[in-house]
Amino acid sequence: MAPFSKRFAGTTIRLSMFDTAFPRGLRGLVPEFTELTGINVDFELLGFTVFLQRSDLELSGGTGAVDAMTLVFAQSGRWIGAGWPEDLTPFIKGSNFDIDDLLPGPLAAMRRGEKIYGIPWLADSQLMLYRKDLMSTPPDTFDELLETAKRIHSPSVAGYMPAGKAGLNWVFPTFLYGFGGKFFANPPTDLRPELGRPEAIQAADYWAGRLLRNYGVPGSANFEDTEGIATMQQGRAAMWIHSLGQLTGALDRQKSAVADKVAFAAPPRGPAGRFPQVASHGLMIPMASKKKEAAWEFIRWATSRETMRRVALDSQHAAVTRASVLNDPEFKKKYRLAGSDVPALHLAALTAAGAGYMSYRTVPEFPAVTERVVIALSATASGQKSAADAMTAANGEILRLLERAGHKVR
Amino acid sequence: MTSHAAYRRRVVAILLAPALFVLIAVTAGPLLYLLVTSFTPLDLTRPDSFRFSGFDNYRELLRDDRFWNSVGVQFRLSAATVLAQLVLGLGLALLLNRPLPFREALRTGFMVPMVLPPIIVAIIWKIWFTPLLTPLNVLTVPLGIVQPSWLTEPALALGTIVLADVWEWTPFTTLILLAALQMMPDEPLEAARVDGASPWQQFLWIILPLLRPALMAAGLFRLIDSFKAFPLIFVMTGGGPGVATEPTNYYAYTQAFNQTFIGYSSAMIVVMLMVTMALSALILGLPGLQRDAD
Numbered sequence: 001m002a003p004f005s006k007r008f009a010g011t012t013i014r015l016s017m018f019d020t021a022f023p024r025g026l027r028g029l030v031p032e033f034t035e036l037t038g039i040n041v042d043f044e045l046l047g048f049t050v051f052l053q054r055s056d057l058e059l060s061g062g063t064g065a066v067d068a069m070t071l072v073f074a075q076s077g078r079w080i081g082a083g084w085p086e087d088l089t090p091f092i093k094g095s096n097f098d099i100d101d102l103l104p105g106p107l108a109a110m111r112r113g114e115k116i117y118g119i120p121w122l123a124d125s126q127l128m129l130y131r132k133d134l135m136s137t138p139p140d141t142f143d144e145l146l147e148t149a150k151r152i153h154s155p156s157v158a159g160y161m162p163a164g165k166a167g168l169n170w171v172f173p174t175f176l177y178g179f180g181g182k183f184f185a186n187p188p189t190d191l192r193p194e195l196g197r198p199e200a201i202q203a204a205d206y207w208a209g210r211l212l213r214n215y216g217v218p219g220s221a222n223f224e225d226t227e228g229i230a231t232m233q234q235g236r237a238a239m240w241i242h243s244l245g246q247l248t249g250a251l252d253r254q255k256s257a258v259a260d261k262v263a264f265a266a267p268p269r270g271p272a273g274r275f276p277q278v279a280s281h282g283l284m285i286p287m288a289s290k291k292k293e294a295a296w297e298f299i300r301w302a303t304s305r306e307t308m309r310r311v312a313l314d315s316q317h318a319a320v321t322r323a324s325v326l327n328d329p330e331f332k333k334k335y336r337l338a339g340s341d342v343p344a345l346h347l348a349a350l351t352a353a354g355a356g357y358m359s360y361r362t363v364p365e366f367p368a369v370t371e372r373v374v375i376a377l378s379a380t381a382s383g384q385k386s387a388a389d390a391m392t393a394a395n396g397e398i399l400r401l402l403e404r405a406g407h408k409v410r
Numbered sequence: 411m412t413s414h415a416a417y418r419r420r421v422v423a424i425l426l427a428p429a430l431f432v433l434i435a436v437t438a439g440p441l442l443y444l445l446v447t448s449f450t451p452l453d454l455t456r457p458d459s460f461r462f463s464g465f466d467n468y469r470e471l472l473r474d475d476r477f478w479n480s481v482g483v484q485f486r487l488s489a490a491t492v493l494a495q496l497v498l499g500l501g502l503a504l505l506l507n508r509p510l511p512f513r514e515a516l517r518t519g520f521m522v523p524m525v526l527p528p529i530i531v532a533i534i535w536k537i538w539f540t541p542l543l544t545p546l547n548v549l550t551v552p553l554g555i556v557q558p559s560w561l562t563e564p565a566l567a568l569g570t571i572v573l574a575d576v577w578e579w580t581p582f583t584t585l586i587l588l589a590a591l592q593m594m595p596d597e598p599l600e601a602a603r604v605d606g607a608s609p610w611q612q613f614l615w616i617i618l619p620l621l622r623p624a625l626m627a628a629g630l631f632r633l634i635d636s637f638k639a640f641p642l643i644f645v646m647t648g649g650g651p652g653v654a655t656e657p658t659n660y661y662a663y664t665q666a667f668n669q670t671f672i673g674y675s676s677a678m679i680v681v682m683l684m685v686t687m688a689l690s691a692l693i694l695g696l697p698g699l700q701r702d703a704d
Contacts, residue, residue, distance in 0.1 A: 049648075052668070053667055053668060056454075056667065056668070056670055057667065060454035060455070060670055078455050079455070081455060081456075082454070082455035082456065082457075084455075155556060165648070165650075218541050218557075218558075218559040218562075219540055219541050219542065219559040219560075219561065219562055220562075221559075221562040221650065221651055222540075222561055222562055222647065222648065222650065227542075231542070364455065367668075367669065368669050368671075371664070371668065371669065375476075375650075375652055375653055376652075378650050378651050378652045379564075379651065379652030379653070379654075381651070382562060382563065382564045382650075382651035382652060382654070383564065384564045384651065384652050384654065385652070390652075393475065397474075397475070397476065400470070400473075404451060404470070405453075405456075
């Protein structure tokens with residue numbers, strides 16, 4: 001990779017990312033970047049939901065107020081479709097960036113043919129965090145999960161820790177596909193929604209109607225990820241299925257009361273199999289930015305092998321995207337946590353997803369679809385509607401939504 | 411001197427014109443844009459969607475269950491908050507109208523909720539209703555009481571919003587009613603007392619009718635403001651659980667800013683605007699708003 005220079009010394013770029021392990025670790029290293037290049041970085045770290053709202057506003061308004069930002073997996077279809085991220089291929093070639101070290105799976109979501117619109121820094125997989133002091137073996141099937149949660153659930157320790165609104169959006173698909181259901185018939189071409197079918201209803205009933213409703217942490221339906229991590233750190237939940245990037249928060253020895261009592265496992269499997277969700281978030285440059293070259297200098301530094309390796313070793317970012325870091329002996333040593341080989345679980349999830357079941361998530365209309373599903377699940381989890389009523393109603397709304405977007409779904 | 415008067419009128423008009431122009435541009439411009447986009451399926455991620463589609467959005471609204479749910483939520487929210495604020499405001503105003511010790515300090519103290527920035531009020535109440543963090547735990551934990559999850563229980567969530575809203579805005583109705591009480595003439599009350607009317611009768615037949623214009627003014631203000639309830643919902647419940655606390659303006663907000671469906675959201679807002687204007691016209695036209703001394 002081309003060396004760094006002080007060509008852009010004195011420029012200030014604005015960076016906007018949502019709060020998770022990697023940006024947290026990266027922020028501490030930014031002064032080194034400024035020393036290396038003379039570029040100042042105005043680093044903004046936001047909660048996930050707020051980040052999404054602000055990003056949509058910024059990108060659609062095209063104000064150029066942000067120079068580099070996170071490219072969110074579930075929005076990548078929508079944002080790239082709208083032409084909002086800058087094509088990074090000329091920058092990659094011009095600086096000899098070692099793009100081949102990046103895992104192909106995560107990169108695929110940001111690629112359209114020859115053009116690359118983002119550099120992935122997170123190849124997030126879904127894992128299950130569990131308290132090994134409360135159970136001898138983690139549950140492996142959906143039935144075992146429900147039984148274990150029921151057995152452990154008490155006022156002081158909830159059987160299960162739902163991941164708030166983010167969880168309804170991100171973890172439900174594991175159960176939807178595990179029961180044999182799906183979002184669309186055959187994305188990205190056939191977008192007929194299948195959320196009113198028996199498998200989908202069964203998944204919603206199991207996940208929201210029974211697990212969340214009866215064994216969840218009280219009030220967690222409203223939680224942002226930070227509150228979920230805090231709850232886990234305080235030892236108030238026995239199990240949590242979420243992104244590796246968020247789960248590792250429970251390992252923070254300074255803040256977590258249960259850092260030594262947790263272990264990792266693969267998410268449980270249902271009758272139709274195991275479908276751990278994977279996502280890749282990256283760094284992109286908005287089309288409207290006026291400091292693209294300086295922004296690229298930051299991006300190639302932040303996603304470089306050295307920086308990624310350091311962030312992984314110094315903080316809790318295990319969901320790396322570089323093959324070289326995943327295979328690094330020190331990385332492997334750090335993330336082998338008593339009984340759980342996290343890198344192996346992580347790689348297993350990424351490999352499983354190679355089968356293609358994640359293709360639903362990059363459909364441009366997916367954000368609007370998942371909003372309706374989240375509402376249906378929330379209504380089910382709070383007992384307002386039965387799973388059947390909620391999902392059938394949601395499916396009807398989604399049908400009309402997709403039609404208005406111009407798809408032939410009937 | 412008609413020609414001089416006409417000259418003056420012209421000068422005034424010319425001097426006012428720039429200000430008027432700016433005012434119209436700033437208010438009418440966005441309104442016009444709102445109206446125009448309500449007739450398009452505008453989605454900011456699809457530039458080709460700025461095209462005329464007639465009343466499609468409005469027809470879709472009629473079929474949209476989530477929209478009708480939001481209307482129901484708005485109705486319940488407005489009814490509960492306006493009623494509570496009027497009743498409580500009246501009670502407080504009557505209390506504060508008496509010669510109390512530290513009356514000035516009390517009055518100032520009661521005004522505090524109203525002058526706090528709404529987002530602060532929302533955060534305060536969110537903490538209050540979050541079982542993990544709430545100061546209420548000081549009472550409930552030693553007694554072994556398990557608090558319900560206020561903000562995520564469908565039966566309770568809207569109630570928490572109403573409570574926070576009433577706490578925040580009752581000082582407003584109190585102020586208006588207190589001012590009206592202090593301007594009330596003493597003679598009718600004196601006469602009634604001399605005639606042997608009980609305090610309750612005095613209240614029902616003299617004070618209340620004289621307060622009617624103030625009550626209607628306060629009620630109308632609060633009604634129109636209740637349509638704008640946003641910070642509380644955004645911070646405390648996000649419209650949830652499900653859509654149990656999602657009034658129409660919040661639904662419109664999510665469509666416009668979470669989903670960039672500007673066209674659909676505009677249609678919703680236009681409908682809200684028309685309903686608000688109709689309601690205001692209705693209430694302003696009601697008899698009793700004029701100060702008639704009967």
